[in-house]
Amino acid sequence: MKSFICIFTLSLSFCAFGQTFHTDSIWFEHAHSYRKYKIWLPQDYDSTKRYQTIYCLDADLLFNSLVSSTEIYSFPDIAKMPPTIVVGLYFDQRNDDMGIESDKSQLNETGQAFIGLIKNQLIPEIENAYATSEYRAIVGHSNSSTFIQFFLWEEEPEFQGYLSMSEYELKKDTEHFCSLSLTHPIDFTFVSAKKDAPYRYDSGLKHEAILDSCQPSNFNYKHIILESADHLTMVPQGIPLGLEELYADYSSSLPNTDSLLKLIGSQNPVELMDSLVKMKADKYDAHASYNFTEIDILFELFVQTKDSANIHLATQKYAEIFQDSSEYFYEAQCLELMGANRAAEKAYLKHINYFPDPGVWSYKRLVWLYMSKVVNLDEALYWCEQGYNALQEEEFLELIRKIGKKDKKYQKKADKLVKQLSES
Known part of the structure; x- marks a missing residue:
């Protein structure tokens, strides 16, 4: 039948x-x-x-x-x-x-x-x-x-x-x-x-x-x-x-960063990593997908090559895969490591504006940037205040005190802000 x-x-x-x-x-x-x-x-x-x-x-x-x-x-x-x-x-x-x-x-x-x-x-x-x-x-x-x-x-x-x-x-x-x-x-x-x-x-x-x-x-x-x-x-x-x-072949480790840097040649880091990630997926005839370690490697390659102009390509890749709106935070940290501090400032601000639920580190990294690299203590105080109002974390008050100690011209302003926030 x-x-x-x-x-x-x-x-x-x-x-x-x-x-x-x-x-x-x-x-x-x-x-x-x-x-x-x-x-x-x-x-x-x-x-x-x-x-x-x-x-x-x-x-x-x-x-x-x-x-x-x-x-x-x-x-x-x-x-x-x-x-x-x-x-x-x-x-x-x-x-x-x-x-x-x-x-x-x-x-x-x-x-x-x-x-x-x-x-x-x-x-x-x-x-x-x-x-x-x-x-x-x-x-x-x-x-x-x-x-x-x-x-x-x-x-x-x-x-x-x-x-x-x-x-x-x-x-x-x-x-x-x-x-x-x-x-x-x-x-x-x-x-x-x-x-x-x-x-x-x-x-x-x-x-x-x-x-x-x-x-x-x-x-x-x-x-x-x-x-x-x-x-x-x-x-x-x-x-x-x-x-x-x-699936051991799929999860096998990529070469270390030094080895990958030798492979880049005229490619940008995204092109190199895309080709390597695709290779592991080819056996299974499935679409290639980065894991978190590979995204970390991608950002590290941009840092090592000091390619601040194109790091947005890694940010886009992160956003496509993880879809959690935290991509600008990673971009900002990498730009800091490259010494591109003004670009890092913009990326941290994008992160705080776009990320639905900024945490302590979202504000602290920006405050530290203003305290030590893009020296602007007024902005540092402002973002301490914003962080405290959003999260009610005592460590922002401690950061304000440190700003006052860092520059005596800001001592009174810092003390006043601590008192104001503590009493609010």
Whole structure:
């Protein structure tokens, strides 16, 4: 009977804590019933960009933990993972759907049909609806971790990344792993727990020994052993650790600043950093995204090259990524380090005017600039007063006293201002 996709015309969507979830169902022709799936989109999802996709089976157990870890690791401040969409597929009759025939190291007719459901229905449905890249990963636990390995034995594996937790060994695993002939790299991370069922823990050790022995080409593997976890508690421990390993290439460190300075040549720092950040994203065919460390490096390169005229390019990059209106504060500090103090003054003033909730340091850095570099003690007193009125912090009164001590001509004015603010 011909397989076909049947999606409910009305799907359920909701947002919580800045996240977007969609729940829908797909028709499994072989079993004449629907299988539910759930999609998580990142808060800043943009259909003009590209996102790698992680699929997980056993979604009732794995989906929430996977979404939590993915959201944290793909958040711009951390960026241990490329921008990601997560899809969780739910079983109906779990072991029947997978159809693993352990004694024969194969899938029965239902299991093969379920592979087809994922390859020929679910993946095309997701990729037609969302801005996905060609890099896909899949996550399984317990029997579903064994099931996802059957994708590896295909001539062209559907997934490029695998996170397998609490798998068990099949008789033909040595033959299958050692006969892998991959034309493209595969990342394979498997997780074992010492307090799991002994045969599952032993299976992880045997798989490691098999892979160490035959070393299949284009197959990058890592075995994680959890000392204190059992069959279920390995999920919240294993998912974040597994994702770190699976996406280690994405989070690898850039060269140090001295090395980067040698690479700049005729480029400006943004052009150099854009090319390096893009390189780490190319493997995952996803849009490139800076993390906070890389933004710091970008500003540092502008400082080292003393390029005060173009540092606004770094400020724009910061604003595009973090969208928190604090970009002028970083620009101002860098301009100070370059000795471009008048430009730093303008940047601090922009920060205070544009940032919705200036803090103590927003005012203090500007006051210090007026006290020591752009010597203007009247402005220093004015911004101490503004800072105190906004935040009611005693340290602004102390700064006013220091200004009075710094220049005796300002002693009376400073004392009067302290008294006025203290009594207000």
